[in-house]
Each structure stands twice: as C-alpha cells, then as structure tokens.
Amino acid sequence: MEELNMWLDFPIYASVAILCWLAASGLFLSSGKKLMNQLAAGLSFAGTALLLVFMTILWLHIQRPPMRTLGETRLWYAIFMSGIGLGSYLRWKYKWLVSYSLGLAMVFLIINLQHPETYDKTLMPALQSPWFIPHVIVYIFAYAMLGASSLVALRNIFFAPSDKTIKGPIQMADNLAYLGFSFLTLGLLFGALWAKEAWGHYWTWDPKETWAFLTWMFYLIYIHYRFRHPSEHKRAMTILAVSFAILLVCWFGVNYLPSAQNSVHIYSE
Amino acid sequence: MSNETSRKIEKHHWSYREGTIVTGLILLLGFVIQTASGGIVLRIAGFPWNLIAGLIFLFLLVLAFYRWKNHPIMKWLGGVKAALPAILGFTFLVLLMGFVKQDVEPKSALVRTFGLTHLVKTWPFMLINLYLMILLGITTLKRITPFNYKNAGFFLNHFGLFLVLLSTALGSSDIQRVTMNCYENETEHNALDTSGKPVEMPVTIKLLNFNIDEFRPKVTIIDNKTGQIVLNKNKNPFELLDRNTLDIYGYHLEVEQFLESSGKVGDSYVSLNEPGSAPSAKVKVTKDGSEISGWVYSGSYVNQPETLKLNENHSLVMLPAEPRKFSSELNIQTPSGKNVTTTIEVNRPFHIDGWSIYQLSYNTEMGRWSNLSVLELVRDPWLPIVYLGIFLMMAGAAFLFITGKPKDGGTKHVA
Ligand code: HEM
Numbered sequence: 001m002e003e004l005n006m007w008l009d010f011p012i013y014a015s016v017a018i019l020c021w022l023a024a025s026g027l028f029l030s031s032g033k034k035l036m037n038q039l040a041a042g043l044s045f046a047g048t049a050l051l052l053v054f055m056t057i058l059w060l061h062i063q064r065p066p067m068r069t070l071g072e073t074r075l076w077y078a079i080f081m082s083g084i085g086l087g088s089y090l091r092w093k094y095k096w097l098v099s100y101s102l103g104l105a106m107v108f109l110i111i112n113l114q115h116p117e118t119y120d121k122t123l124m125p126a127l128q129s130p131w132f133i134p135h136v137i138v139y140i141f142a143y144a145m146l147g148a149s150s151l152v153a154l155r156n157i158f159f160a161p162s163d164k165t166i167k168g169p170i171q172m173a174d175n176l177a178y179l180g181f182s183f184l185t186l187g188l189l190f191g192a193l194w195a196k197e198a199w200g201h202y203w204t205w206d207p208k209e210t211w212a213f214l215t216w217m218f219y220l221i222y223i224h225y226r227f228r229h230p231s232e233h234k235r236a237m238t239i240l241a242v243s244f245a246i247l248l249v250c251w252f253g254v255n256y257l258p259s260a261q262n263s264v265h266i267y268s269e
Numbered sequence: 270m271s272n273e274t275s276r277k278i279e280k281h282h283w284s285y286r287e288g289t290i291v292t293g294l295i296l297l298l299g300f301v302i303q304t305a306s307g308g309i310v311l312r313i314a315g316f317p318w319n320l321i322a323g324l325i326f327l328f329l330l331v332l333a334f335y336r337w338k339n340h341p342i343m344k345w346l347g348g349v350k351a352a353l354p355a356i357l358g359f360t361f362l363v364l365l366m367g368f369v370k371q372d373v374e375p376k377s378a379l380v381r382t383f384g385l386t387h388l389v390k391t392w393p394f395m396l397i398n399l400y401l402m403i404l405l406g407i408t409t410l411k412r413i414t415p416f417n418y419k420n421a422g423f424f425l426n427h428f429g430l431f432l433v434l435l436s437t438a439l440g441s442s443d444i445q446r447v448t449m450n451c452y453e454n455e456t457e458h459n460a461l462d463t464s465g466k467p468v469e470m471p472v473t474i475k476l477l478n479f480n481i482d483e484f485r486p487k488v489t490i491i492d493n494k495t496g497q498i499v500l501n502k503n504k505n506p507f508e509l510l511d512r513n514t515l516d517i518y519g520y521h522l523e524v525e526q527f528l529e530s531s532g533k534v535g536d537s538y539v540s541l542n543e544p545g546s547a548p549s550a551k552v553k554v555t556k557d558g559s560e561i562s563g564w565v566y567s568g569s570y571v572n573q574p575e576t577l578k579l580n581e582n583h584s585l586v587m588l589p590a591e592p593r594k595f596s597s598e599l600n601i602q603t604p605s606g607k608n609v610t611t612t613i614e615v616n617r618p619f620h621i622d623g624w625s626i627y628q629l630s631y632n633t634e635m636g637r638w639s640n641l642s643v644l645e646l647v648r649d650p651w652l653p654i655v656y657l658g659i660f661l662m663m664a665g666a667a668f669l670f671i672t673g674k675p676k677d678g679g680t681k682h683v684a
Contacts, residue, residue, distance in 0.1 A: 122484045122509065122591050125615035174674040182669035189659050189666070198616045200446065200627045200647040202655065203437075205389060210367045217360045221353065226674070228349040257368065 013054040020047035025099040064123040067136040078105040080144035131194030139187040145180030150244035153237040211250035218243035283345040288354035299393025319439040347411035405431040422668030429661030440651025451476035453640040478598040481637035483590035526551040545571025597642040
C-alpha cells in the first residue's frame, strides 16, 4: 500500500461507481415499480459509498486532507452531488432529480478520469489549520446544493412555458437554493475567520475572495427577489441559473482571469 | 382613508425605478467626486473621529427612523424595492474588481482617475457602502418594532451584516499593521509599517529560536539540453521522495539511502548538521534494463545541488525541500510589565495587549538555516465588533438552514 499511488486505483472505483449510477438512473427513469425504485436507490447509494471508501483511503494515504487539488474537490463534488440527489429522492421522490444529479456527478468523475490527478502530499503551512476542513467541506456542500438547485431551475426554464405550469419542482429549487445559500454564507464567514488567524486580515479582496463574494451576492439577489415576488418563477429561475454561472467562474474560471495572479486560492492542478 | 392621503401615498409610491435611479445617482456621484479629486486613495479619519462619526450616524439613523416611521419613503428605504437595486449596484462594483487586478499601479490614466485598481478605497465604493448601511439599518429597525420572534433570523442576518460593514468601514484607519525582522538572540523593538517607514513599537521581542520542519524533497526529471522539467501529459511532474521506490516518467527509482541533512565528503554524502547542509539521496534508477546509481542533492545557499545524469537526454534532480511548518520561539515584553515566552507559527498567532503577533516569513534563501524570522504585528481595535457581526451572521445562516424558504415567500409576517 505504501508504495502505491492511490490515484492509479481510481479508474476502478470510478468505473464501478459510474456503472452503479448508470444502472440506477436507468431504473429510475424506466420503471415505476416500487421494488425497482428501491433497487435504483440502493445502486446509487452503492456508487456514492464506493467513492467515499476511495476518499477515505486516499485521505489516510496522503496524510493531509484531500481538498487541495482540483481533482480532489471534483471528487468531493461527485460524492455530495450524488448524495444530495439520493437524499432529495428519499425526501421528495423526484426521480428525475436523482438522475440529473447522478449525471452531473458522472461528468465530474469522467473529467477526473481524463485528467488523472496527480498526487502531491505537501500542504503549505497556511493551509494546515483546523479551519481548512470545515471551510472546504461547507463550500463544496454549498456548491453541490446550488448546482442541484440550478439543475431544477434549468429544467423549469426549458420544460415549463409559463409561470403557471411550473409547480412542484419550484419548491425544490427554492429549498436547495436556501440550504445552499446558508452553507455558502457559512463557508464565506469561516474563510474570513481563518484568514484572520492565518494572515491577520479577514478579507483582502484577493480574486478568489472577490468572486466568492460575487457568487454570494448573486444568490443574495435571488433570495431577496424571491421574497418579494414569490410567484414570478420564471425570472427567479433565471437568476438562479445566472448565479450558478458566476459560481462556476469562481470555482474554475478565476485561474484564467487577468485579475488573478499569485492567489493563495488557486488550486494546484 | 381620505382621498388626500391616498393621493399622497400614490405620489410617494416609490418602486424599483426609483431604487435604480437612486443607486445610479450614488454611483455617478461617487465616480464624479473620485474623478474630480484626481483619483485619490480615500482614508477614513482615525480614532476618535471615526467613533464619533459612527455614533452620530447611528443616532441620526434611529432618530430619523422613529421620526418618519410611517412616511412612504421610509417604508421604501426599508423594503426590497430599494434594497435590490442597491445590492445590484454594489455587485456591479465588485464585478469591476473581479476583472481589474487590484492593488497594482494603474496602467492607464482612465483606470487611475476612476480608481479602478483600488476600488475599495474610492468614493463610489464608500458611498454605496454607506447607502447599504442606511438600508440595512432601516430594514432592521422596521422589522424589530414590534419584535416578533419569527424575525429573529432576519435580525441576525441583517444586523450582523450591518455591524460588519460599519465596523470594517470605520475601523479601517485604526488598523496598525507592521512587520518586524527578528534575528536569533537579538532583541528588537523597531518595526516597519506598510509603506516601509520605521516605527518604534511598545513591545520588545527577542527571537530565541527559529525552526523549520520540512517535507522530504521532491524529485523530477529534467532535459539535459534545456534544463527544463520534462512534462508528462496528465502526470505530476514531481514525486515526493518519501517512499523507497517510485516511478517517474518511465524510470523506476529505488532509494538506497536518504539523508535528511547532509553534505558532500569526497564522492558521496554523509549526515551533517551544520548551516547549509541539505537533504540527499542515493538512488538506483532503472529503465528498459539499463541501470544507473548515484547521489542527488538538493543543494542550499552554501552548497551546489547535485544531479544524476541518467542518459543522453535526461537527468534526475532533487528539488529544495518545502517547509511543512515554521515557528518562532519568542520572548515578549510589554510596557504593562508582561514578560512571556511563547512559540508562534503560521495559523497560531499570539495575542497580547491588543496586538496579534503572526509568523510571516523568514530568509527563504537560507531555508531552515535562516536566523531571521519575519513577524507581522497587527492591532485592530474594532475587531470585537466585526466578530460580533460575523457570529450574528453565522447564527443567521443556521436559521436560514433550519427554517428554509418560507412557503409563501415570507411576506406574511411583514408589515
Ligand atoms: C446587502 C444588504 C441587504 C439589504 C439592503 C437587505 C434588505 C432586505 C429587505 C429590505 C428585505 C425585505 C424585508 C421586508 O420587506 O420586511 C430583506 C429580506 C430578506 N433578507 Fe435581506 N438584505 C441584505 C442582506 C441580507 C443578507 C446578508 C442576508 C442573509 C445572509 C439576507 C437575507 C434575507 C432574507 C432571508 C430575507 C427574507 C426575509 C424573511 O424570510 O424573513 N439579506 N432583506
């Protein structure tokens, strides 16, 4: 074990997980039988659990929290995304949402398969903090919830021609967005407290911070718009979709922006 | 309702349009003042003026609210129709910051005049901040009179943010931030401020010991001709030398001996622990049946690194070790008569008499043999209020999480 690069095993874990999820999505979408749905739920859980096992072994193996590289955060995202899909199925029985979330989680696994993540055990001193894990976990969890909410939003935009025809899934987009936003707020505040402990400034407007703040602002706009206009679904869903685009810039795009050079937040690839 | 009052309400029925106009005017005014003043960097007055200004602001805000509580414009100021455009206006400024690199010398005259490279210290930013604070203050007051426990989450979020905005804006000029260069076994009481000017500190600090823990070094393969690291598609160009065998770029590496701290004696390396010694490893490298063995040495500010030539094209090199942790053992004396000995490291500052002492840096060229430790000393008297605001917002986030989205959008329990 000691001499093994953990990521060499990743394709096995990932392909089994993808197979489980494909089967689960197929069953969810094709069959109405209760037993088949239960089997599908079991399969999607199996895929998620397998990745969790991989993550645990990886964590033990590299002796630092696996939250540093883009590949590692993608893996967390796949885990949370599939977990949230399953959770929302168990809670609200939206089968299409599990399938969407599993689909998105699979995309992230496939990206990881094509760019097998390298493995770097070093962690710079600034990142060695008790804040590191809660900060990143809360953020990835928020991203996964908000991702799911914008999936619902996009579905609503494309499949429902008017405000009146949108019904059930609206509530779900709102629920996910509210939960995601509360985690986003926590992640932002944890980050500020941590920065103060590590560097003596809680906020420096570093490009990643700026874009994280922008993401938060866009969801803030959504929350306030929703509060005053609870039945103008279509526009609300559009704000949700745009907010997620900003979130993606914050997550992946910041590295390429002219405003970002030498940021501590840039993930090492 | 008489005709008279209903017409009055009609006349004062401000909405998004007015919200957009007001926000737009504030931004415009901000940029005009900014341009007219030649793109200066704004600073708020320091203690006690900022405190006095803050108290007057609070007083006026509360007074105005209770005086004109029922005026339609006051209601508008405490509602979403003013808030949304204001938040959007603020978002617009932050978007600018997201695209223009901050805190650098402006490249063009236009960027300089508008202050785009230091937006947080410009008029438009400060004015929109002030406007947001007024809106937040009024909406909070509106919701807590009369108080209803259902509004607790709302109060925590909005008043929390209000406190954060107010205390960071007012406190910005009271923050003192200096760096201190401490050499081992020397007592230091001078520091440099952010502009590099020397300042005398009330505390004196003696660096008893500076210590670095290092990761094992990484190894990589370089091209003999170019000296560049050989890049392998989809693979990490480096490997950490913490295992006995590893594979890199088609080569199989076996570590026969690893020395944490060493120097060259004759043709090989021996364990040494004196300034300038560095990690080395004796390795055996095999590829396609051919085998080469020899030493690689990461080198230091005293000693040359040693690479191992593998063949015509490639050599194996050992990179300088990266710090796992660096720490300073300090003796600190304060004018209040305190005398403490403590160890600080990154993420573990020490707090004494209102100052926080951070481990900032060291002589990176000398690495773990550095006899210099650079400390950062920060004093931020407004911090408790900022933290109070942050904790209120955290509690508010917990509320949001628990209650989620109100079924009717939430307008029910609102006046
Ligand atoms: C940027 C400054 C902000 C302004 C100017 C503002 C303003 C407002 C206003 C006017 C309302 C409607 C209140 C009413 O009509 O009685 C509102 C509602 C709301 N705001 Fe804000 N807000 C701000 C920031 C925030 C933040 C930071 C959060 C959360 C972290 C937040 C969360 C909410 C929520 C959840 C509601 C719905 C009210 C409820 O469910 O009780 N707002 N805000």
